Amino acid sequence: MRLLLTHKKGPKSFKDLRTIEGQSYSSYREAVKAMGLLNDEETWKTTIMEIINHTNDRRQLRATYASMLVFSDLEDQSTIWEETKDLFASDFLHHYKLTEYNDEIYLDALDDIQEHVWNCGGGNIDQYGLPASRGGEKTTNIIRRERSYNKEKLAEEVKEKSALLNNKQRHCYDTVLARIENSKKYANNGIFIDASGGTGKSFVLNTLLDTVRSHGKIALAVASSGIAATVLHGGRTAHNMFKIPLMEYNEVRACGVRKNSELAKLLKMTSLIVWDEVVMANKNTLTALDITLRDILEEKFMGGIVFVCAGDFRQILPVIRGGGKNDELEYCIKSSYFWDDLIKLELTHNVRLNANDIENKTFAKNLLALGTGESGPTELPEKFGITVQTRNELVEKVYDNLEENHLNSLYFEKRAIISPTNDDVDRINSIVYEKSKEREKVYMSMDVAAEEGVDIQTSVFNALTSPSIPPHELKVKIGSVVMVMRNICPPK
Structure with missing residues (x-):
């Protein structure tokens, strides 16, 4: 009854409360199920x-x-x-x-x-x-997943890709493969590749991964963010792959990998670990992985596995909640105890500068100069854009003639409003949404406590909002732009 009173507007009697879309139900539970509010x-x-x-x-x-x-x-x-x-x-x-x-x-x-x-x-x-x-055993499934690559097909692709490597890329490629062949000789097999945008970092990393896998060996590909992980072949987030615990920025704990677990057996068979966008990672997450691999394998950096990490210090450093620039520097990989022992490689040739498109070439050059600080202070031209005073005026300028184009996908592809705060995103979305005259459909989430014995009203969960999940009350109309997110199951 509480759920019905919360979600049904203006009931005039108990029978009316149990009536959903013209059909009267004998119990409140049946009515709630008809509304889709019960996880049944x-x-x-x-x-x-x-x-x-x-x-x-x-x-x-x-x-x-x-x-x-x-x-x-x-x-x-x-x-x-x-x-x-x-x-x-x-x-x-x-x-x-x-x-x-x-x-x-x-x-x-x-x-x-x-x-x-x-x-x-x-x-x-x-x-x-x-x-x-x-x-x-679960082991066989985890290992089979990492060994399910088509070696013959990968070998053909590697032959084509390796021929396209420039001198710097070839040096990185050969250095890593040489380390894999002779990993037992060295106490530290850590390699850092410093690569700015456009130098072919992802191309080199994927060629390395494909090469190792084409030889029947296991190579694990991870990244600091989900978006970066999708670029790597068989990529996953580092937290997902290595069971890195969620820690405070200044805390250090080992990963949740037991010595006799399936994942531990896979790690013992691994020849290469690639970690992309590592400059975004807190150094303590790398420490956690190092501690875990030393415990499972041997007392060497990352357990003796060849560890290749890559990134660009011109981009985002670790985000420290409530911290400043000094905190970001203190907890980035350059401040870690193993930084000095890593082999430093560099990709410098920006392939975008070879583009035939003059505009793209100029953009790539200016972007690189901005990242290195060579461009000096950057000023936007006076006629860079249009100044507006209110959110409604902003929507009118960006989404002009929305009423006539709300079902035209090409219209939306060419327009976007970027905001630094989630509150503004919600407000602007609401203004754009209300301009559509299509019929509205409302979907409600089914919120439950995951732990038994937790006596909290579902209305409390309904009120919680997070930028990573939809609202409890999701309103959509025909023509609404919706982003669908799903888990990625490697290696596909």
């Missing part, structure tokens, strides 16, 4: 059927179901499997050219669901009420 089995069944009706990709279906198993908190999650297991396993039926389902086909599907559950951080699927998979 029917909601997930609807989700599964939507996926089945809109895609033939059964692996995607199983991946979504795995997320449901781990995160939905349903009391009985096996019913969905029993009712739809033929749909979950239909691609295996086609693969084996059979006409009837059998236990082996279902086990293939369960094995795949089990692997996705592990990737989501869950346990064995039998604890969620599903039949046990063939099992095997």
Whole structure:
């Protein structure tokens, strides 16, 4: 009843309170379920059927179901499997050219669901009420994921890419490969590549990763941010890959990797670790990884694994909450105890300066000069832009004729308003949103306490806002611009 009173506008009686879109329900619980405010089995069944009706990709279906198993908190999650297991396993039926389902086909599907559950951080699927998979160890799945690259195809790509390396890039490439071949000789196999934007850093790192993997060895690719991780082949964030704990900026703790764990076994087989955008990372996260690898492998820097980190000190240094410039310098990689022992390599040739487009070439040159401080004070021209006094005036200037173009995607592709604060983003979005005359649809989040015994009203959770998650009350209209975020499952 509380949920209904919170979300339904202007009920005139108890019966009216239980009436949703013209249908009267016998209980408040049924009415709340009809509004989609309860995390119940029917909601997930609807989700599964939507996926089945809109895609033939059964692996995607199983991946979504795995997320449901781990995160939905349903009391009985096996019913969905029993009712739809033929749909979950239909691609295996086609693969084996059979006409009837059998236990082996279902086990293939369960094995795949089990692997996705592990990737989501869950346990064995039998604890969620599903039949046990063939099992095997989680180890085999983690190692198989890092060894599932096509070596022949990678070797062909490496042959093409290596021929395109310039002298500086070739020197970095050869230095790293030589270290991998003779890693036992050295007490420190750490390498830092200093590369400004446009010098081909990502190209060199990916060529290295592909080369090592084409030889049947394991190379782990991580970055300090999710966006940077997508650029690397098989990239993940460093926190996700190495289970780096969330720490205070001045705190040092080891990673959450046990000596007898599956990840520890993978690390023992690893020949190369690549960490991109390392200048953004707090030095203590690198210390945490070093401590962990020394404990698992041997008493050498990063356990003796060849460790290649790359970045550009002209860009963002570690963000220290409430800190200033001195704090950023104190906690960047240059202030770490191992900085002096790293081999320093450099990429200096900006390939963008070779562009045929004069405008792009000029931009690249000016950007580099700005980063190095050679350009001196930078002033914007007097007629750089238009001055506005209010947010409404800003929206009118940027999104002119919005009413006539609100369904035109090309119109939105050419316009954007950038703001330094989330409050302004929300306010400006609301102004633009209200200009659309399309019918509105409102979606409510289903907020629950993850821990048992926590007695907090859901309205408290509903009121929490974060820039990384949608609002509790998500309003959309036809033509609304929506960003959809999803997890990336390497190595694809």
